Amino acid sequence: MGTILEVKNYSLSFDTPEGEIEAVRDVNFSLNEGEILAIVGESGCGKTVLCKSLLKLLPRNARVKSGKAELCGENITAFSERRMRQLRGKQISMVFQDPLTTLNPTIPIGKQITESIRQHQKISHNKAKAHALELLELVGIDHAADRFNLQPHFFSGGMRQRCVLAIALASHPKVLLADEPTTALDVTVQAKMLDLLLSIRKRTGIAILFVSHDLGVVARIADRVAVMYAGKIVEIGTANEIFYDSRHPYTWGLLGAQPALAMKTGELHSIPGMPPVLLNPPPGDTFAVRNKYALAIDYEEAPPMFQISPTHFAATWLLDPRAPHIDPPIFTKRRREE
Amino acid sequence: MIENRKTQLLKKTGLRLLGFLFTMLILSIVVFCFARWAPGDPLQSFYGDAVESMTSEELGAARSRLGLDAPLHVQYAKWVTNALGGNFGLSLKYKKAAMDVVTPLIGNTLILGVTAYLLVFALATLLAVTCALHEDTWLDHIICKIGTGIYYLPPFWLGVVLVLIFSIHLRWFPSSGAYDIGKAGDILNRIRHMILPLIVMIVSHLWYYAYMIRNKLLDELRQDYVFLAKEKGLTKRQIVWRHCLRNVAPTIVSIMAISIPHVLSGTYIAESVFNYPGIGALSIESAKYHDYNLLMILVLIAGALVVLSSIAAQTINEIIDPRMKETGVSAWQR
Ligand SMILES: Nc1ncnc2c1ncn2[C@@H]1O[C@H](COP(=O)(O)OP(=O)(O)O)[C@@H](O)[C@H]1O
Ligand SMILES: [Mg+2]
Numbered sequence A: 001m002g003t004i005l006e007v008k009n010y011s012l013s014f015d016t017p018e019g020e021i022e023a024v025r026d027v028n029f030s031l032n033e034g035e036i037l038a039i040v041g042e043s044g045c046g047k048t049v050l051c052k053s054l055l056k057l058l059p060r061n062a063r064v065k066s067g068k069a070e071l072c073g074e075n076i077t078a079f080s081e082r083r084m085r086q087l088r089g090k091q092i093s094m095v096f097q098d099p100l101t102t103l104n105p106t107i108p109i110g111k112q113i114t115e116s117i118r119q120h121q122k123i124s125h126n127k128a129k130a131h132a133l134e135l136l137e138l139v140g141i142d143h144a145a146d147r148f149n150l151q152p153h154f155f156s157g158g159m160r161q162r163c164v165l166a167i168a169l170a171s172h173p174k175v176l177l178a179d180e181p182t183t184a185l186d187v188t189v190q191a192k193m194l195d196l197l198l199s200i201r202k203r204t205g206i207a208i209l210f211v212s213h214d215l216g217v218v219a220r221i222a223d224r225v226a227v228m229y230a231g232k233i234v235e236i237g238t239a240n241e242i243f244y245d246s247r248h249p250y251t252w253g254l255l256g257a258q259p260a261l262a263m264k265t266g267e268l269h270s271i272p273g274m275p276p277v278l279l280n281p282p283p284g285d286t287f288a289v290r291n292k293y294a295l296a297i298d299y300e301e302a303p304p305m306f307q308i309s310p311t312h313f314a315a316t317w318l319l320d321p322r323a324p325h326i327d328p329p330i331f332t333k334r335r336r337e338e
Numbered sequence B: 001m002i003e004n005r006k007t008q009l010l011k012k013t014g015l016r017l018l019g020f021l022f023t024m025l026i027l028s029i030v031v032f033c034f035a036r037w038a039p040g041d042p043l044q045s046f047y048g049d050a051v052e053s054m055t056s057e058e059l060g061a062a063r064s065r066l067g068l069d070a071p072l073h074v075q076y077a078k079w080v081t082n083a084l085g086g087n088f089g090l091s092l093k094y095k096k097a098a099m100d101v102v103t104p105l106i107g108n109t110l111i112l113g114v115t116a117y118l119l120v121f122a123l124a125t126l127l128a129v130t131c132a133l134h135e136d137t138w139l140d141h142i143i144c145k146i147g148t149g150i151y152y153l154p155p156f157w158l159g160v161v162l163v164l165i166f167s168i169h170l171r172w173f174p175s176s177g178a179y180d181i182g183k184a185g186d187i188l189n190r191i192r193h194m195i196l197p198l199i200v201m202i203v204s205h206l207w208y209y210a211y212m213i214r215n216k217l218l219d220e221l222r223q224d225y226v227f228l229a230k231e232k233g234l235t236k237r238q239i240v241w242r243h244c245l246r247n248v249a250p251t252i253v254s255i256m257a258i259s260i261p262h263v264l265s266g267t268y269i270a271e272s273v274f275n276y277p278g279i280g281a282l283s284i285e286s287a288k289y290h291d292y293n294l295l296m297i298l299v300l301i302a303g304a305l306v307v308l309s310s311i312a313a314q315t316i317n318e319i320i321d322p323r324m325k326e327t328g329v330s331a332w333q334r
Helices: A047-054 A081-087 A109-120 A125-138 A157-169 A187-204 A215-221 A239-244 A249-256 A259-265 B002-037 B042-053 B056-065 B072-084 B098-133 B138-151 B155-169 B187-221 B225-231 B236-258 B260-273 B279-288 B292-320
Strands: A003-016 A019-032 A036-040 A062-071 A092-095 A175-179 A207-212 A224-229 A232-238 A306-309 A312-314
Touching: A003 A047, A003 A207, A019 A047, A019 A062, A019 A207, A019 A232, A036 A187, A036 A215, A047 A062, A047 A092, A047 A175, A047 A207, A092 A157, A092 B225, A109 A125, A109 A157, A125 A157, A157 A187, A157 B225, A187 A207, A187 A215, A207 A215, A215 A239, A224 A239, A224 A249, A232 A239, A232 A249, B002 B072, B002 B292, B042 B056, B098 B138, B098 B187, B098 B236, B098 B260, B098 B279, B098 B292, B138 B187, B155 B187, B155 B260, B187 B236, B187 B260, B225 B236, B236 B260, B236 B292, B260 B279, B260 B292, B279 B292
Parallel strands: A036 A207, A036 A224, A092 A175, A175 A207
Antiparallel strands: A003 A019, A003 A062, A224 A232, A232 A312, A306 A312
8 A cells, every 4th residue: 555645744834913823733644545544633723724735725824834745756835836726626635624615606516516527637518417427426416417407505415515525526536635524414414424435435445534523433434543733743543543542641632522432431521721822832742731641841842753553653751761651541441332 | 486486586576667667756756846946947048048138927928838837736747647648848948849859869878878887897897807816916906006096086187188188189089079970870980989988987987896896706705615616626717707706796787787877977977078969968958957848858767777777686686696585585584
């Protein structure tokens, strides 16, 4: 399995009148062919900014400060707008969070899909339409031919999200950035959407960067999980490693805050406090103030990534040999299906 | 369902037309009364300076001959009866049927007004798109600055300057009239006469609408669907022309419909600056000379244009925009 998307030492800031907002800070990860990598974190931790910046969809006050993103070995961070356009939709696509506002309300969905197809392939209207109908069927829209000329407001949220997915898949991209694609949907529709993504991955071999704030959703779909806090990846590992053997107190916090888990243990451990605003972040670990296991050094110096296994890394001083031994909360050891 | 919507639309349009007739009735009453209450003597325009040497008996006889001495409501009733039969009375100044004075000039005004109107909106849309494509760059800033600057040039002053430069000094364009004598059918000749009035009208309306459309486009560019359009690999141009402009189109159409009176009043100004023989110049004249019958017919024409244009705006909007509420029930009553 080769690496298809690699993000290295990636930092991005917004220049605002109030100062520099460090929305993404020194992020590293790689996405392999056909893999689903989830990025999890509370809202405001920089997930959407990260995805949009990979496609260069951010406003002009956003600035990549360091690092690069490589797609199939090519450094796309240096790409011009023109080259990015050839890439968008063709090599790398994105599905956005709110299906109700993502589609153009006045254009029939069929046309919105064929527009995407014809942007990258010089084919006739009829061929594009045939392809669009196939896509609608692929994403599970029944009676696609009848619905082809309907405007988005005739569709439910779940169906609109499927249409957006069809648009994203129109030119057979290699990578899909799915930014909270199920967050705006109700639970039953959510589950169907996840199954759909899995079946599409199986059929097309597409690699998916799946962004969510909900570990419960991630558990159903991800091969690997990256946990993000305040613009940084604080722990990354296989789904098993994150769910059964996590090492970072923030990951413990997220796991403890799962409603599904609370049903079993009878208590919901939400993380105290709020994620920081990344305007001049304090030195040291930004999570320290919310971390009941914080050490003195956390307030002075940000922890490096410690390696736990060939696939598992976490950035917490607790993994330093000099740190006191701490037993993780018992629920993190619990099996997913008991 | 679809059928239902159509009949609903027809019904609404019918109601609006009834409203139109009612509005015209009220308008005619108001103008009729105000014209007669306004100070000044209509006989002055009928007899000219000869009025001053007429005896009071002669004046009284003239008044009763022209029907000016009857009580107001009787005069109005008579006017309405005649008007319904297509007779709008005599123009006091021109001493022929008011309708015959107006008819030959309507064409001139329409040619000038419609050309200006279409040019204003075509150019406004182009400018707005250019600004939106280059939002917040030097180009956008310069267009905004210049646009605001020229919008505030007084049209009368601009007209005079244009005449000085292009008619008197350079002799490129005539300074007045709609065509040279005997060349009413010569299109090129008419165009030469229209160029300076058109410039005045475009300059005095363009930026107002361009800026409005520009801001609508900028709002639209901030909608979420623009991300999806970008994510498909569309260019900025494609996004603005295919997506944003399309969504703004209903707004532009209603702005266009509502702006008809504004552009019409611009035509009136251009006509009087350039002595262009149209109903605008005529309206101003008829008011000045207390030419009641002429004034009535001109005000009613302008009023009809205004009301019909707003009916058109609403109807067009409902047809174009599928999001418009279909039942016509207020959001507070649902
Ligand atoms: N255009 C912008 N200008 C300044 N700051 C921004 C902008 N967009 C996002 N941010 C900042 O980036 C941070 C991350 O936001 P986001 O990526 O949307 O979070 P998430 O998707 O994880 O919920 C937020 O704290 C926000 O303040
Ligand atoms: Mg987000």
